[in-house]
Amino acid sequence: MLELKNARIGYGPVSVVHNLTISVGASEAVFLVGPNGAGKSTTLRGIIGHNPLTSGSITWEGKDIGRLAPHQRARLGIALVPEGRHVFPQLSVLENLEVAARLGPSTRVKERIEGIFDRFPRLAGRRSQKAGLLSGGEQQMLAIGRALVQEPRLLVIDELSLGLAPVIYQQLGESVRGLARDGLSVLLVEQNAVLAMKICSRGYLLSGGTVVLEGTVEELKTKSEMRELYLGGLGKGN
Known part of the structure; x- marks a missing residue:
């Protein structure tokens, strides 16, 4: 590839x-x-x-x-999860995903975003929270979610x-390993x-x-x- x-x-x-x-x-x-x-x-x-x-x-x-x-x-x-996460701190979790979704297909945006919340339930409960207030692990989940919502x-x-x-x-590593197993x-x-x-x-x-x-x-x-x-x-x- x-x-x-x-x-x-x-x-x-x-x-x-x-x-x-x-x-x-x-x-x-x-x-x-x-x-x-x-x-x-x-x-x-x-x-x-x-x-x-x-x-x-x-x-x-x-x-x-x-x-x-x-x-x-x-x-x-090709989608990147950058070193240091680099989420948009003043935007909500949902808004971060909506911005990233624009880089992917123009269809099924809501469905793709809900798919990220299904994969990372901790983010689902914080969808209205500013990304800058998330823990480091939650920000890394969001960074991965922003990449995945592009359907790379x-x-x-x-x-x-x-x-x-x-x-x-280790939890995030298992999530990534699952993505690899899924193809x-x-x-x-x-x-x-x-x-x-x-x-x-x-x-x-x-x-x-x-x-x-x-x-x-x-x-x-x-x-x-x-x-x-x-x-x-x-x-x-x-």
């Missing part, structure tokens, strides 16, 4: 990501993990169109989308667990590799702006770099 091949992405003349090749297939959940500065968020910015590729290619279902603006990529079915085909999540208590991000493609950027491996079936380890390891979850669990840096000795079968 989505493929970056030999991609170079950066900020002006400064290149952060080098010769990056990754892919996400239809109905597949894939993660990117790596230390701060590895190029994870820059990669996402390249995917959604905020940072242009200076070389290499990005394709969607085999068609080059490197010249498309962010809103055009959103229309193709690929959900791109930047740091799902950032700033959240373990019990909350939605997911690309998850995470520093919490254990969480990422519970959600996804395949992944990449980035370091210095390039891929240094890739494989299925079971394959990556056997790699010493993953065990020592991210998994606390977690081995195959755990």
